[in-house]
Amino acid sequence: MESSSGANEKNLCCLCCKSGPISSRFQIDRRGYVPGESIPIKAEVTNHSNRKKMTRSYASRLEISHGEILPGDSDVWNGDLLRVPPVPPSELQGCRIIEINYFVQFCVSPAGPAFKLEIPLGVTIGSIPLRATLQQYGFAPPSQGLGHPERYQEGAHATAPPEEIMPPPSYAESVFGTVNIKDDADTDFTKGDMNYAPVYTYYNWEQRTQTSAPM
CATH class of the missing domain: 2.60.40.640 (Immunoglobulin-like)
Structure with missing residues (x-):
């Protein structure tokens, strides 16, 4: 922070x-x-x-x-x-x-x-939002805190985080794009798609705000 x-x-x-x-x-x-x-x-x-x-x-x-x-x-x-x-x-x-x-x-x-x-x-x-970010988008009340990434702290007791407190992330293709994963041991007879793009944690906050808005 x-x-x-x-x-x-x-x-x-x-x-x-x-x-x-x-x-x-x-x-x-x-x-x-x-x-x-x-x-x-x-x-x-x-x-x-x-x-x-x-x-x-x-x-x-x-x-x-x-x-x-x-x-x-x-x-x-x-x-x-x-x-x-x-x-x-x-x-x-x-x-x-x-x-x-x-x-x-x-x-x-x-x-x-x-x-x-x-x-x-x-x-x-990182891959887990800070508490201030969760509060900014309405996922965590100011009076409550987020302890361990997989636990929700409430007083002296730890419980599983409510769904509205810890939103699940989506995953998006790396900004660095696709790479060819063919190695020296591969030949012309090697089959399959040799292009690969890793995906990483990504939070679409605007979409979540629209989704959670009351009808």
Whole structure:
């Protein structure tokens, strides 16, 4: 539930000429999300250089962007939503050779030859929503809590979670798409579909809200 923020500044140079700086501050409201949630992007960019700028924020293969920032102007991102796509959860417990880490990166792209200004913020992608997310979409009353992912805590006793408290997820094809799983031992006589796309936990909150709405 902790928020995360970062800042960066860069001076632009072109041959022997040095332009004014571009500066940016970037913040997200928390560090933990599940696929299907949207990350509110809050940021501010100030352009003290003599070049136009374009800003964008992206996670995995998805991105959102704003238009140009003229010299001397600034731009504010006040909660633009970046949807978390279907991806495998962070880390990979039980595996010593693969580690999965995710970042949301805010990027300012100067016009002309120059390096981008980038601010990456680490996030954890899980498969079970935080209690605050359940409350936001009406699945958990504020006075009740969610303990272990498979148990619902009520006072000193743990019981199975009511259906309206812990909604079952759906599953969606990985944002990374289909891969060919043919290996070196396979031949032209190997039969079957060699294209495979894994699926991961995905919460379609808007659809659930519409489904649960009273008739």
